[in-house]
Amino acid sequence: MERILILDFGSQYTMLIARRIREMNVYCDIVPFNKIPAISPDVKGIVLSGSPSSVRAENAPQPDLSGVPASLPILGICYGAQWLAWKGGGVVAATGGREYGRAILSVKDGQDPLMKEVAPESQVWMSHGDTITSLPESYKVIASTAQVDNAAFRIEGKPIWGIQFHAEVHHSEYGKQILRNFVLGICGCAGNWTPASFIESTVASLKEQIGSDKVVLGLSGGVDSSVAALLLHKAIGSQLHCIFVDSGLLRKDEFTTVLASYKGMGLNVKGVDASARFLGNLAGITDPEAKRKSIGKDFVEVFNAEAEKIEDVRWLAQGTIYPDVIESSAVPGASATIKSHHNVGGLPKDMKLKIVEPLRLLFKDEVRRVGAALGLDPEILGRHPFPGPGLGIRVLGEVTAEKVAILQEADKIFIDALKRWNLYDEVWQAGTILLPIKSVGVMGDERTYEYTIALRAVTSVDGMTADWVRLPYDFLSEVSDKIVRGVKGVNRVVYDICSKPPATIEWE
Ligand code: XMP
Numbered sequence: 001m002e003r004i005l006i007l008d009f010g011s012q013y014t015m016l017i018a019r020r021i022r023e024m025n026v027y028c029d030i031v032p033f034n035k036i037p038a039i040s041p042d043v044k045g046i047v048l049s050g051s052p053s054s055v056r057a058e059n060a061p062q063p064d065l066s067g068v069p070a071s072l073p074i075l076g077i078c079y080g081a082q083w084l085a086w087k088g089g090g091v092v093a094a095t096g097g098r099e100y101g102r103a104i105l106s107v108k109d110g111q112d113p114l115m116k117e118v119a120p121e122s123q124v125w126m127s128h129g130d131t132i133t134s135l136p137e138s139y140k141v142i143a144s145t146a147q148v149d150n151a152a153f154r155i156e157g158k159p160i161w162g163i164q165f166h167a168e169v170h171h172s173e174y175g176k177q178i179l180r181n182f183v184l185g186i187c188g189c190a191g192n193w194t195p196a197s198f199i200e201s202t203v204a205s206l207k208e209q210i211g212s213d214k215v216v217l218g219l220s221g222g223v224d225s226s227v228a229a230l231l232l233h234k235a236i237g238s239q240l241h242c243i244f245v246d247s248g249l250l251r252k253d254e255f256t257t258v259l260a261s262y263k264g265m266g267l268n269v270k271g272v273d274a275s276a277r278f279l280g281n282l283a284g285i286t287d288p289e290a291k292r293k294s295i296g297k298d299f300v301e302v303f304n305a306e307a308e309k310i311e312d313v314r315w316l317a318q319g320t321i322y323p324d325v326i327e328s329s330a331v332p333g334a335s336a337t338i339k340s341h342h343n344v345g346g347l348p349k350d351m352k353l354k355i356v357e358p359l360r361l362l363f364k365d366e367v368r369r370v371g372a373a374l375g376l377d378p379e380i381l382g383r384h385p386f387p388g389p390g391l392g393i394r395v396l397g398e399v400t401a402e403k404v405a406i407l408q409e410a411d412k413i414f415i416d417a418l419k420r421w422n423l424y425d426e427v428w429q430a431g432t433i434l435l436p437i438k439s440v441g442v443m444g445d446e447r448t449y450e451y452t453i454a455l456r457a458v459t460s461v462d463g464m465t466a467d468w469v470r471l472p473y474d475f476l477s478e479v480s481d482k483i484v485r486g487v488k489g490v491n492r493v494v495y496d497i498c499s500k501p502p503a504t505i506e507w508e
Contacts, residue, residue, distance in 0.1 A: 004028040009051030045187035048080025073159040081162030088136035099126040103145040124165035195373040206235035217317035224319030227371040248275025249390030252408035288508035316353040397436035430457040441491030450491035466500040
């Protein structure tokens with residue numbers, strides 16, 4: 001499988017470089033700059049990422065490229081370009097001309113293969129404190145901006161280029177073209193890494209890896225575990241044993257409908273109703289983290305008890321995806337601060353299971369494309385993210401069966417209305433929260449004293465930051481009416497209008 005290697009120096013944009021390359025149907029790996037693997041013939045080129053460091057700093061990241069064949073194309077971006085210039089004997093300095101944001105790039109050498117089909121003048125995105133003030137002799141300038149003469153260069157006689165600007169960022173008008181010129185043109189990649197080819201090669205390697213062993217996998221109803229299950233199912237059929245646990249904290253009717261959908265897809269799945277246990281252990285707990293721990297512990301114990309019933313099971317499959325993989329080996333820097341919550345789960349310790357992670361190479365939207373190609377139920381494919389502890393952290397304070405039931409009803413009204421109004425797909429995540437206070441209302445001639453439901457709907461890319469959705473007033477009015485009229489125990493509905501930060505998406 002042909003690939004591009006991205007050496008990560010800790011830039012916040014490293015993952016974006018990978019996304020752009022993957023969009024060309026070319027596979028790429030991100031590796032820390034100090035952990036360069038042996039360069040196999042399938043590596044067609046190397047990209048050096050940006051970095052929050054300065055090459056002038058004493059502990060600046062220094063890659064050892066001695067194992068890289070001289071014929072292999074290299075593209076340095078921002079810090080990568082500065083490092084190439086500095087390494088060759090050029091001068092990188094803090095000129096005071098720190099540049100953040102838009103600049104106009106003028107192409108100086110339209111014949112250079114990196115600048116193919118790039119307009120003579122175009123907008124690029126800059127984000128640098130240091131500047132390459134002088135290039136070594138054999139380096140040739142191929143593009144400049146008003147402030148930066150050496151905005152793009154090539155080392156003459158070598159397949160090595162450097163660009164000061166961030167081609168991977170959307171605001172660089174010809175950024176995609178420049179990256180295409182490098183990956184498809186200069187590196188000569190064919191661009192045939194598609195969901196279909198991924199499925200074919202993954203199924204073949206899973207078959208080989210697993211042989212006739214049995215595999216256990218915990219399904220959550222979410223996209224990742226479902227796609228992992230379908231891939232494994234395609235590879236090893238009934239040797240895959242799936243377990244779907246009902247914690248009693250799922251959405252209304254979710255356990256039965258998702259279980260039926262899994263069975264419909266031919267999966268060998270066992271549904272385990274453990275709701276009484278989860279709710280029992282939550283009694284009296286009000287602290288959010290303590291609730292998470294209780295739910296997580298129950299989940300692991302229930303899952304393990306079921307897994308142990310599968311005779312001779314050798315593997316535990318997990319729906320780990322690429323951002324989780326690189327996060328755990330990331331270079332300290334901006335990219336390393338990007339953290340996400342992981343779904344609850346755990347490895348049955350004394351069973352000594354080997355781990356198989358069929359999605360560890362994929363980004364989230366690639367998982368979705370693979371899922372679609374495998375025929376995953378569109379209902380599951382397009383589903384909003386849902387936290388591992390489920391409604392347990394949306395009933396604020398102590399969780400009781402009665403409160404969960406109230407929340408499930410309100411949540412269903414909200415989610416169904418989003419779908420009916422064609423708003424569901426515009427929203428990244430939505431849900432309802434049951435507040436632990438009661439307030440006064442009036443219904444008919446009667447004074448009521450009931451709970452409040454908060455509605456939450458956000459747009460986001462990765463859950464790290466989020467903004468509240470400007471839902472239409474008429475929509476909010478309809479949902480509020482339906483909840484207050486239809487859900488016993490609720491007499492007030494409010495809409496959360498806080499972004500993240502400073503608030504979070506969940507209330508606990
Ligand atoms: P916050 O509330 O931190 O949520 O803004 C960001 C995203 O993470 C989800 N989330 C969780 N997911 N276990 C999970 O698997 C958790 O304990 C958890 N807490 C929050 C949340 O739903 C949102 O998508």
